[in-house]
Amino acid sequence: MKRRKFDAAALPAKSARAVDDRFQVATPLRKLLNKVFPDHWSFLLGEIALFSFVVLLLTGVFLTFFFEPAMTEVIYNGSYAPLRGTPMSAAYASSLDISFDVRGGLIMRQMHHWSALLFMAAIVVHMLRVFFTGAFRKPRETNWIIGSLLFWVGFLAGFTGYSLPDDGLSGTGLRIASAIILSIPVIGSWVSSSIFGGEFPGTIIISRFFIAHVLLIPGLLVALISVHLGLVFKQKHTQWPGPGRTNSNVVGERMFPRYALKQGGFFMVVFGVIALMGGLFQINPIWLFGPYEAWVVSAASQPDWYVMFLDGSTRLMPGWEISIPIGDGYVIPPLFWPTVVLPGILVGLSTMYPFLEARRLKDYKHHNLLQRPRDVPARTAVGAMAVTFYIVLTLSGANDVIADKFQISLNAMTWAGRIGLLILPPIAYYVTYRLCLGLQQHDREVLAHGVETGIIKRLPDGRFVEVHQPLTSADGHDGHPPALDYVGWVVPKKMNRLGALGPAIRGFFYPIEKPAEAPVSPGHPPVEARPEREEIGSGESRR
Ligand code: HEM
Numbered sequence: 325m326k327r328r329k330f331d332a333a334a335l336p337a338k339s340a341r342a343v344d345d346r347f348q349v350a351t352p353l354r355k356l357l358n359k360v361f362p363d364h365w366s367f368l369l370g371e372i373a374l375f376s377f378v379v380l381l382l383t384g385v386f387l388t389f390f391f392e393p394a395m396t397e398v399i400y401n402g403s404y405a406p407l408r409g410t411p412m413s414a415a416y417a418s419s420l421d422i423s424f425d426v427r428g429g430l431i432m433r434q435m436h437h438w439s440a441l442l443f444m445a446a447i448v449v450h451m452l453r454v455f456f457t458g459a460f461r462k463p464r465e466t467n468w469i470i471g472s473l474l475f476w477v478g479f480l481a482g483f484t485g486y487s488l489p490d491d492g493l494s495g496t497g498l499r500i501a502s503a504i505i506l507s508i509p510v511i512g513s514w515v516s517s518s519i520f521g522g523e524f525p526g527t528i529i530i531s532r533f534f535i536a537h538v539l540l541i542p543g544l545l546v547a548l549i550s551v552h553l554g555l556v557f558k559q560k561h562t563q564w565p566g567p568g569r570t571n572s573n574v575v576g577e578r579m580f581p582r583y584a585l586k587q588g589g590f591f592m593v594v595f596g597v598i599a600l601m602g603g604l605f606q607i608n609p610i611w612l613f614g615p616y617e618a619w620v621v622s623a624a625s626q627p628d629w630y631v632m633f634l635d636g637s638t639r640l641m642p643g644w645e646i647s648i649p650i651g652d653g654y655v656i657p658p659l660f661w662p663t664v665v666l667p668g669i670l671v672g673l674s675t676m677y678p679f680l681e682a683r684r685l686k687d688y689k690h691h692n693l694l695q696r697p698r699d700v701p702a703r704t705a706v707g708a709m710a711v712t713f714y715i716v717l718t719l720s721g722a723n724d725v726i727a728d729k730f731q732i733s734l735n736a737m738t739w740a741g742r743i744g745l746l747i748l749p750p751i752a753y754y755v756t757y758r759l760c761l762g763l764q765q766h767d768r769e770v771l772a773h774g775v776e777t778g779i780i781k782r783l784p785d786g787r788f789v790e791v792h793q794p795l796t797s798a799d800g801h802d803g804h805p806p807a808l809d810y811v812g813w814v815v816p817k818k819m820n821r822l823g824a825l826g827p828a829i830r831g832f833f834y835p836i837e838k839p840a841e842a843p844v845s846p847g848h849p850p851v852e853a854r855p856e857r858e859e860i861g862s863g864e865s866r867r
């Protein structure tokens with residue numbers, strides 16, 4: 325019998341055909357791989373949040389193998405000599421073991437903590453990018469709301485994780501959380517005793533937080549992030565205005581191969597940076613804080629940075645107690661306003677912002693092109709105001725440390741915070757608004773007279789003039805004056821050396837790409853249907 329020759333080269337195509345025969349995946353996969361994403365550095369911020377979340381999942385699973393979520397008392401007998409023989413909770417002892425006795429445990433703990441800090445930072449900066457460029461406008465309001473939820477669920481993830489090791493510092497944080505819950509009128513004491521299983525600290529809070537931290541919250545985050553990214557995919561990403569880019573097309577790179585490879589590489593970079601930080605920089609050295617004892621509070625205790633604004637609002641609140649004459653008199657403690665009411669207002673305002681702005685401007689159109697912050701001065705100024713408010717609160721969360729380091733009185737710091745909280749945000753609003761107008765004026769000058777080249781010419785009559793490079797035609801802006809970034813100006817042949825350095829470096833990293841193919845208008849067949857003709861700068865219809 326003649327044996328058929330084995331053809332290794334044909335194997336991949338044959339296997340692909342066999343899989344497609346059974347599952348019919350080729351068509352949807354082709355659609356996916358041909359998806360076009362616009363490119364801009366600021367779109368990487370959401371990806372940093374995503375990638376650091378993946379690192380959190382990986383390192384978190386490792387920690388879960390060794391962490392013991394129990395408050396039963398044990399006598400420590402591990403490698404860290406200063407604490408040997410000390411009674412402590414099993415949770416704290418296991419965190420010490422992870423740090424000193426589990427191979428690779430300390431780097432995993434530190435990577436987990438650094439990635440949590442990076443995750444929250446990336447979320448906040450990503451949110452600012454979305455805000456200042458108007459990416460939250462119709463049709464993306466839902467994604468803005470999901471994003472706001474993601475921030476608060478991430479906040480809870482960080483807080484519950486921070487509490488798990490049951491060291492002196494995290495116990496202090498839990499104490500504050502219990503006080504905040506107790507301050508809620510009517511239901512506070514009931515909620516607190518339900519969560520802590522009776523009086524604070526009780527014996528079950530660590531195991532409850534553990535379930536929340538490793539199961540419920542990550543599950544919720546995965547679900548919300550999936551919907552978030554699903555919506556980015558479905559509604560397509562916004563893009564900066566520019567030649568060939570309109571409100572109804574997407575110009576960028578296809579998912580495969582360039583975009584996917586770039587993202588893969590970028591994930592490695594984020595992972596590498598977190599690993600380096602986890603390996604080189606100490607974070608949360610719990611062995612120095614000792615086990616948590618409800619009656620011991622250390623000075624200069626600080627929460628992680630994203631919780632500090634609430635700590636700050638608590639420190640700035642004057643001790644005003646409101647007494648309601650019901651029965652024997654009912655007192656609302658001052659803690660209730662800065663830690664329950666204030667975050668409530670902030671959540672409400674930030675979540676509803678897209679709708680408030682649309683109503684104010686009576687703007688209910690679809691927007692797929694981004695706006696430059698300077699072109700929308702009122703929004704940018706509101707954003708600057710909010711950021712200033714947040715920074716004053718965050719700095720006030722560390723006011724004891726600042727007072728100590730700079731030898732200022734703590735009371736002076738508290739008063740500076742209170743006054744700053746009231747007067748700095750309006751100042752930030754005014755200054756930002758004026759800056760935006762100034763920058764717009766500068767843009768108009770550039771439009772009228774071209775870009776300054778730094779070349780000074782002497783005219784025959786003896787006058788000196790600076791040569792201005794005229795702009796090339798700009799296209800597809802959003803009803804606002806076009807910006808220099810997307811006007812694509814050509815470097816003049818003659819330019820002084822220093823001036824030429826910028827475009828040269830830019831040209832090295834971002835070689836001038838082929839001009840985009842004719843943009844696809846809704847009437848034409850989508851470019852997706854003829855992928856072989858598409859290269860960098862390809863277009864995709866939004867319909
Ligand atoms: C776990 C947290 C988050 C993750 C992993 C995440 C991830 C992403 C990614 C990867 C993108 C596409 C790339 C980009 O534009 O950066 C994106 C877009 C977007 N995100 Fe997030 N995000 C998170 C939180 C937030 C928050 C807090 C907000 C706002 C409150 C938000 C609002 C949006 C919006 C509106 C878009 C669409 C932007 C556009 O098309 O220009 N996201 N997100």
Ligand code: HEM
Pocket residue numbers: 377380381383384385387388391418419422433434436437440443478481482484485486487488489537538539542545607608
């Ligand atoms: C967005 C997600 C997450 C955030 C923001 C977060 C944050 C944190 C933080 C700040 C700590 C304290 C670390 C320290 O002691 O220095 C922690 C501890 C811990 N996390 Fe997470 N985490 C997240 C997800 C996860 C996941 C998915 C798991 C497991 C599947 C996990 C398991 C743990 C464990 C077991 C600890 C205690 C370990 C120890 O401190 O020794 N975490 N987490």
